[in-house]
Amino acid sequence: MSVQLPWVINDVQIYHKNKLVEVSIGFARGNEFSCPECGLACSVHDSVTHRWRYLDFFDYRCYLTMNVPRVRCEKHGVLTLKETPWGRMGSHYSFMVEHEIMKLSSEMSMSALSKHIGEPDSNLWRVFKYYVFNAVHNDLDLSMLRRVAVDEKPQKRGHIYVTIFSDLDTGNVINVTEGRKKEVFSEFRAWLPKHGGDPEVIELFSMDMSVSYKAGRAEYFKEADEVYDRFHIKKG
Ligand SMILES: [Zn+2]
Known part of the structure; x- marks a missing residue:
């Protein structure tokens, strides 16, 4: 140092x-x-x-x-x-430790990583989210967002999942939310306006045929369609 x-x-x-x-x-x-x-x-x-x-x-x-x-x-x-x-400021970890956390998070689950470095996994999630999402997308403008892809990403060997929302038309990741229950749609809905997005104009979700995702779409984005095979969607 x-x-x-x-x-x-x-x-x-x-x-x-x-x-x-x-x-x-x-x-x-x-x-x-x-x-x-x-x-x-x-x-x-x-x-x-x-x-x-x-x-x-x-x-x-x-x-x-x-x-x-x-x-x-x-x-x-x-x-x-x-x-x-x-x-x-706002982090418990120096840049080098955060770098280590990000590197290891692709190789092991958050719970394993938590044990490995002796820090609570809630803190590690905060670092993960900051770098995957906030730092990259501070100037995110979602006013044109109409079609959304939803994917779940398991942490290897773990039982913790994140849900990744992407813009289906640009392919860009726009939001990463912890969990894969229907509530991730509620969080996504509440989060959209912070970046100029409008939940009411979202037309379509492309997603896995998961019960909780279907329930989340139906409850929080009533007007939007859902499809289960994005490779059959033609670009509009
Ligand atoms: Zn000044």
Whole structure:
């Protein structure tokens, strides 16, 4: 791990009994940081503390605790940086640990991964969803969405599933929702307007012949048709 100005290592503590390494990082005084909204260089107002799990150091668990600057922007007021070189705010894990989680999530189930790295699987799902969906689709515009493909994806060797909604006409994945019960359609319906989508204009769902998907479509998208073999659908 390399730490360069304006960042400085304040302290490193090694706890042999608990097999724990605690690294504390701060920033040098007098530095400016970019406003997370407009990118302008701003002076520091104060700071908040955030702690990330970092990659293990042999069999020692390693954590980074950082003083994260809050900048004062003339236009946007006082704002906390959205991320540092080691991790983003809103995550328990540093970027390198998140990268590891994403890599391993394609090789093992979330429950196996949870045991493997000793973190609750609800946290791991949050990371998974963030990278599969949020990070990629912040500027998603669903105003033209009419036809949706629905697929379930099992996590290998596990009993946890996600439901993947795609735009049938572009092939793009637009939403990943945990589970494969009919309620995923309710969540999808509630989520659409956040990205300019209109549940009332969805014309068709192409999906597996699953009882829960059929029930979900019937309950939450009453007006839409459903088909079970997308390869027979001609592009409109
Ligand atoms: Zn600003």
